[in-house]
Amino acid sequence: MHKNKILAFSGLFSFMMLGIAVVNTTKQNERNLKILPKDISDAKLDSIMHSYNKALGVTCNFCHAKPVVLAFGARDTLDYASDKEPMKENARDMMRMTIEMNAKYFHYDKNQKPEYLTTITCIMCHKGEPMPPGFH
Ligand code: HEC
Ligand code: HEC
Numbered sequence: 135m136h137k138n139k140i141l142a143f144s145g146l147f148s149f150m151m152l153g154i155a156v157v158n159t160t161k162q163n164e165r166n167l168k169i170l171p172k173d174i175s176d177a178k179l180d181s182i183m184h185s186y187n188k189a190l191g192v193t194c195n196f197c198h199a200k201p202v203v204l205a206f207g208a209r210d211t212l213d214y215a216s217d218k219e220p221m222k223e224n225a226r227d228m229m230r231m232t233i234e235m236n237a238k239y240f241h242y243d244k245n246q247k248p249e250y251l252t253t254i255t256c257i258m259c260h261k262g263e264p265m266p267p268g269f270h
Pocket of ligand 2: 186232255256257260
């Protein structure tokens with residue numbers, strides 16, 4: 135009787151883990167863009183994200199939350215589309231500010247979307263630090 139209960143529970147548990155793994159792998163390419171153009175290519179998105187790592191001297195998990203449960207077979211461990219990590223919203227404010235500066239004062243190339251202008255960039259202020267040097 136006792137043994138059966140344990141079996142039933144471990145069966146249920148493996149079934150749940152399988153479900154989580156499926157949900158998690160399908161979520162890998164999910165997007166939740168509020169600032170960058172919705173039609174941005176994977177390559178462009180990736181290069182912008184790597185530029186943030188470099189500008190702030192951080193890794194992706196500075197702004198991106200870990201999934202609630204780590205899935206078996208998941209290719210990496212961050213839930214990029216999630217907004218659970220508050221630093222992501224701080225970064226969105228910084229993106230709004232940087233885009234506005236470029237669009238308002240440096241929009242020389244009108245064929246380029248303001249989100250892709252790089253006259254002012256994160257690294258100019260941040261210089262490889264999460265808090266720009268000189269800011270108190
Ligand atoms: C300084 C903060 C920051 C860092 C560091 C960062 N990201 Fe992001 N990332 C964001 C923000 C903010 C968005 C959402 C942009 C928007 O709303 O348009 C985003 C969006 C994404 C998305 C699309 C999902 C979504 O939210 O729409 C992916 C995928 C992604 N980042 C991957 C990465 C990877 C991979 C790295 C490391 C190489 C990384 N990010 C580093 C802030 C960051
Ligand atoms: C004009 C200068 C400037 C530019 C450009 C700039 N930042 Fe910032 N950033 C700051 C200052 C100053 C702070 C600290 C003050 C604050 O948090 O309000 C800051 C703070 C932040 C923080 C919060 C850090 C923490 O530990 O709380 C993040 C995240 C961030 N910036 C990301 C970015 C990203 C991503 C870009 C480019 C899209 C960017 N910043 C461009 C000046 C800048």
